[in-house]
Amino acid sequence: xxxxxxxxxxxxxxxxxxxxxxxxxxxxxxxxxxxxxxxxxxxxxxxxxxxxxxxxxxxxxxxxxxxxxxxxxxxxxxxxxxxxxxxxxxxxxxxxxxxxxxxxxxxxxxxxxxxxxxxxxxxxxxxxxxxxxxxxxxxxxxxxxxxxxxxxxxxxxxxxxxxxxxxxxxxxxxxxxxxxxxxxxxxxxxxxxxxxxxxxxxxxxxxxxxxxxxxxxxxxxxxxxxxxxxxxxxxxxxxxxxxxxxxxxxxxxxxxxxxxxxxxxxxxxxxxxxxxxxxxxxxxxxxxxxxxxxxxxxxxxxxxxxxxxxxxxxxxxxxxxxxxxxxxxxxx
Amino acid sequence: xxxxxxxxxxxxxxxxxxxxxxxxxxxxxxxxxxxxxxxxxxxxxxxxxxxxxxxxxxxxxxxxxxxxxxxxxxxxxxxxxxxxxxxxxxxxxxxxxxxxxxxxxxxxxxxxxxxxxxxxxxxxxxxxxxxxxxxxxxxxxxxxxxxxxxxxxxxxxxxxxxxxxxxxxxxxxxxxxxxxxxxxxxxxxxxxxxxxxxxxxxxxxxxxxxxxxxxxxxxxxxxxxxxxxxxxxxxxxxxxxxxxxxxxxxxxxxxxxxxxxxxxxxxxxxxxxxxxxxxxxxxxxxxxxxxxxxxxxxxxxxxxxxxxxxxxxxxxxxxxxxxxxxxxxxxx
Numbered sequence: 001x002x003x004x005x006x007x008x009x010x011x012x013x014x015x016x017x018x019x020x021x022x023x024x025x026x027x028x029x030x031x032x033x034x035x036x037x038x039x040x041x042x043x044x045x046x047x048x049x050x051x052x053x054x055x056x057x058x059x060x061x062x063x064x065x066x067x068x069x070x071x072x073x074x075x076x077x078x079x080x081x082x083x084x085x086x087x088x089x090x091x092x093x094x095x096x097x098x099x100x101x102x103x104x105x106x107x108x109x110x111x112x113x114x115x116x117x118x119x120x121x122x123x124x125x126x127x128x129x130x131x132x133x134x135x136x137x138x139x140x141x142x143x144x145x146x147x148x149x150x151x152x153x154x155x156x157x158x159x160x161x162x163x164x165x166x167x168x169x170x171x172x173x174x175x176x177x178x179x180x181x182x183x184x185x186x187x188x189x190x191x192x193x194x195x196x197x198x199x200x201x202x203x204x205x206x207x208x209x210x211x212x213x214x215x216x217x218x219x220x221x222x223x224x225x226x227x228x229x230x231x232x233x234x235x236x237x238x239x240x241x242x243x244x245x246x247x248x249x250x251x252x253x254x255x256x257x258x259x260x261x262x263x264x265x266x267x268x269x270x271x272x273x274x275x276x277x278x279x280x281x282x283x284x285x286x287x288x289x290x291x292x293x294x295x296x297x298x299x300x301x302x303x304x305x306x307x308x309x310x311x312x313x314x315x316x317x318x319x320x321x322x323x324x325x326x327x328x329x330x331x332x
Numbered sequence: 333x334x335x336x337x338x339x340x341x342x343x344x345x346x347x348x349x350x351x352x353x354x355x356x357x358x359x360x361x362x363x364x365x366x367x368x369x370x371x372x373x374x375x376x377x378x379x380x381x382x383x384x385x386x387x388x389x390x391x392x393x394x395x396x397x398x399x400x401x402x403x404x405x406x407x408x409x410x411x412x413x414x415x416x417x418x419x420x421x422x423x424x425x426x427x428x429x430x431x432x433x434x435x436x437x438x439x440x441x442x443x444x445x446x447x448x449x450x451x452x453x454x455x456x457x458x459x460x461x462x463x464x465x466x467x468x469x470x471x472x473x474x475x476x477x478x479x480x481x482x483x484x485x486x487x488x489x490x491x492x493x494x495x496x497x498x499x500x501x502x503x504x505x506x507x508x509x510x511x512x513x514x515x516x517x518x519x520x521x522x523x524x525x526x527x528x529x530x531x532x533x534x535x536x537x538x539x540x541x542x543x544x545x546x547x548x549x550x551x552x553x554x555x556x557x558x559x560x561x562x563x564x565x566x567x568x569x570x571x572x573x574x575x576x577x578x579x580x581x582x583x584x585x586x587x588x589x590x591x592x593x594x595x596x597x598x599x600x601x602x603x604x605x606x607x608x609x610x611x612x613x614x615x616x617x618x619x620x621x622x623x624x625x626x627x628x629x630x631x632x633x634x635x636x637x638x639x640x641x642x643x644x645x646x647x648x649x650x651x652x653x654x655x656x657x658x659x660x661x662x663x664x
Contacts, residue, residue, distance in 0.1 A: 040489040042496050096458060100451045119432045122454055123492045126428060126461070130484035133465050137478030145477060146469030152462035157372040160455045164374050 015326070017319040021064040024074040024083070028060045031084040035131050046112055046124040050091055053109045058220070059086040061323065062191035063198075066209045068316035069308075072199020078139040079198050085148065086191050088132035093155055095125035100163070101246050108237035144194040151190035158182025166247035167271065173254055177218075184224075185217030192216075208307050212320065215304035220327045222297040225250035227332070229281045230290045235332045241277030251296065253280070256289035297328045347658070349651040353396040356406040356415070360392045363416035367463050378444055378456040382423055385441045390552070391418040393655065394523035395530075398541045400648035401640070404531020410471040411530050417480065418523050420464035425487055427457035432495070433578050440569035476526040483522035490514025498579035499603065505586055509550075516556075517549030524548075540639050544652065547636035552659045554629040557582035559664070561613045562622045567664045573609030583628065585612070588621035629660045 018025065036047035060083035067079045097103070098111040099118045105111060113121040129152070136145050162179050165171040172179075192213030196206040227236050228243040229252050243250055249257075256262055263283055266276045284290055304324040311317050350357065361383075368379035392415035399411045429435070430443040431453045437443060445453040461484070468477050494511050497503040504511075524545030528538040559568050560575040561584050575582055581589075588594055595615055598608045616622055636656040643649050 038489055040493045040496075042492050043489050093458075096454055099454065118450075119495050120492065122428055122431065123488050123495065126425075126457075126488040127485065127492065129458070129461060130481055130488055133477060133481035134485055137474050137481050139474070142469050142471070142474040142477065145465060145474065149462055149465035149469050153459065153466055156455050156458040156462055157370055157375050160374050160452065160459065161372045163451050163455065164372075 015322075017322040018061065020068065020315040020319060021061060021074060024064050024080060025057065025060060027075070027080045028057070028064070028083045028087070031080055031135070032087060035084060035088070035135055036128065038127070042116075042120060043124070043127050046095075046116060046120060047128065049115070050095065050112055050124075051087075053107050055087075055091070055107065057087060058323070058327070059090050059187060059191045060084065061319075062086075062188060062213055062216075063195040065316045065320050065323070066192040066195025066213070067199040068195075069311050069314060069320060070196045070199035070201035070205050070209070072195070072201070076198065079195065081135045081139055082144060082148075082194050082198060085132040085135040086187065086194075088128045088135070089148065089152055089155075090187060092125040092128035092132070093159070095121050095128065097159070099125075100159070101242075103242075105237055139198075141197075143197050147190045147194050147197065151186045154182040154186035158186070162248065165249075167269070168247075169249050169254075169257065169267070172249035173257075176249075176251060176254060180218055180221040180225075181214070184221040185214040188217035188220065189214035204310060208310050212304045212307040212324070215300050215307065216324055216327060219297045219301040219304060219324070222251050222293055222300070223328050223330060226252055226290055226293055226297070227330075229253070230285050232331065237332070239274060239278075241272075241274055241281045244272050244277035244280055245274045247271060252284050252289045252293040255292050256280075256284040256287050259287045259289070261287070294328070301325060301328045347654075349654040350393065352400065352647040352651060353393060353406060356396050356412060357389065357392060359407070359412045360389070360396070360415045360419070363412055363467070364419060367416060367420070367467055368460065370459070374448075374452060375456070375459050378427075378448060378452060379460065381447070382427065382444055382456070383419075386439050387419075387423070389419060390655070390659070391422050391519060391523045392416065393651075394418075394520060394545055394548075395527040397648045397652050397655070398524040398527025398545070399531040400527075401643050401646060401652060402528045402531035402533035402537050402541070404527070404533070408530065411527065413467045413471055414476060414480075414526050414530060417464040417467040418519065418526075420460045420467070421480065421484055421487075422519060424457040424460035424464070425491070427453050427460065429491070431457075432491070433574075435574075437569055471530075473529075475529050479522045479526050479529065483518045486514040486518035490518070494580065497581075499601070500579075501581050501586075501589065501599070504581035505589075508581075508583060508586060512550055512553040512557075513546070516553040517546040520549035520552065521546035536642060540642050544636045544639040544656070547632050547639065548656055548659060551629045551633040551636060551656070554583050554625055554632070555660050555662060558584055558622055558625055558629070559662075561585070562617050564663060569664070571606060571610075573604075573606055573613045576604050576609035576612055577606045579603060584616050584621045584625040587624050588612075588616040588619050591619045591621070593619070626660070633657060633660045 032051055036044060038044045063083040063086055064074050068074050095112055098106060099113050099121045103111045104114040112124060158179050161175055165175050189210045192209035193206055196209045233239055266280050301324045305321050308317055308320055364383055368376060370376045395415040395418055396406050400406050427444055430438060431445045431450045435443050436446040444456060490511050493507055497507050521542045524541040525538055528541045560570065565571055598612050633656045637653050640649055640652055
């Protein structure tokens with residue numbers, strides 16, 4: 001497959017709430033570009049490819065908005081670097097996830113492993129992860145390095161746990177919440193906490209933002225899991241039932257499994273073929289489990305907004321509130 | 333394959349020069365053990381497995397000895413943590429290398445990917461890399477984080493370059509030195525430099541130790557490359573010609589390629605079968621290219637020793653000198 005043919009730069013989605021951080025976000029993009037520039041051409045190439053593929057840049061937004069709501073300077077070099085670093089860590093994990101899931105498409109374009117193969121993708125992920133810590137190494141004060149490296153550990157632990165749970169409904173039932181907390185909430189919590197740290201926020205503000213980020217992450221991940229079952233493949237860029245076919249039993253499926261008429265004959269001890277996974281997904285929608293899981297996500301998003309009560313009104317608070325509502329309303 | 337059956341704890345090789353740092357080294361082992369302990373069982377299990385498989389612990393020794401020769405306190409918590417962190421980074425890279433090379437044995441035992449598969453090994457590497465930065469996040473002062481993260485980047489860039497050069501003799505000829513500097517010398521240089529930084533050494537001492545570590549790394553890697561061609565598989569735990577079979581043309585082969593009677597018919601545009609690689613290796617030994625490459629390694633090891641001239645005699649200096657000699661004389 002030809003990389004350059006696929007590498008069409010997508011516009012980063014830019015809703016109105018982003019306005020107060022638009023300039024800072026543009027500097028984050030420049031920082032990502034320059035940080036991932038390498039004398040080894042393939043390292044630059046794979047980085048440009050994955051970042052040009054788009055992405056919502058939610059994690060950098062969380063760093064910037066958390067610094068903003070805490071009264072910090074969004075344009076401070078350390079805040080910009082932190083915001084770039086969290087996106088590098090997130091993208092590194094996506095590169096490795098796609099290798100693990102043998103995914104061929106993400107965000108509507110071919111995955112890096114589909115273009116260059118697994119070796120380059122594994123090493124590309126390592127490159128981005130290491131570069132993230134390079135960016136942070138230059139930030140005065142290493143509290144944020146502790147926060148971020150602990151999140152990176154939680155992410156890999158969660159992926160390991162997910163891998164062990166593969167295709168085992170009972171394990172998924174007992175570990176689902178632990179998996180999504182580690183997989184998504186830990187990094188989003190770390191983004192908010194590090195924004196607060198860099199803005200020299202009080203301990204109370206720091207804890208509140210951490211709580212906001214973690215709840216947002218859980219709500220975000222449940223929504224991701226819902227979109228795998230009930231999303232529009234033309235918008236999500238993913239096939240319906242991909243998670244099931246990869247041995248992942250997420251909240252809507254776990255809720256549907258409580259129904260007596262769940263089509264158990266479609267389950268399998270081995271991997272579920274995608275066609276079968278799609279039929280299970282249809283049941284999960286029809287039985288109301290998707291709606292039920294969506295309510296859970298909305299409740300947790302409301303908890304995230306509630307964590308912001310201690311802050312005075314500001315464009316940053318407003319943006320964080322809108323963000324919490326939009327992650328559960330999104331279609332991709 | 334059963335992990336527990338293979339997981340026989342090997343004694344860490346303990347030559348006499350290690351005596352001045354023996355206590356500190358034992359604390360490094362404890363730190364590695366506790367740092368890699370995880371509530372996710374498979375994360376602890378894969379870590380215990382790879383560290384129990386042995387290894388020379390050269391990189392932690394370099395941190396400790398560099399701190400020692402610079403007059404620092406070997407037992408300081410930050411020095412111990414740094415020494416543990418560099419071994420975590422090194423081991424993370426081995427886990428990913430073994431996935432990339434589809435290696436089944438290392439240090440005479442089955443590789444993690446042979447036991448658990450590629451997914452667990454990729455994630456296990458990510459776990460160790462993230463844990464390394466967790467250990468460093470707690471060290472006051474982040475200069476060492478910059479030094480170490482830059483080394484981690486250089487390592488992945490080098491692996492990417494190596495992957496691009498695969499099976500291409502001309503590329504290997506032009507990139508060999510760059511590859512081995514990134515692959516091995518960058519981390520060994522960083523180990524020595526960070527030991528110096530933590531001991532608050534002068535800039536001159538820091539540069540000298542960096543130069544020592546980099547030369548040691550180059551000499552070490554050339555020796556590794558030699559052992560792939562001329563080592564004893566019973567001692568190295570690797571098949572003769574593995575590098576060639578993996579598309580790597582290292583110094584002894586590149587030197588042999590200058591001989592007119594090189595058996596070019598054994599080369600291939602695709603991967604070279606291991607039996608053919610073994611026959612090439614035989615020629616490389618017989619034509620004297622192994623001896624020639626060994627001389628190059630010895631000369632660079634002498635340069636490493638020379639870099640220590642600015643230091644007064646001490647058990648640490650003596651150990652670093654012996655280490656430089658022993659890396660080129662080693663059989664595994």
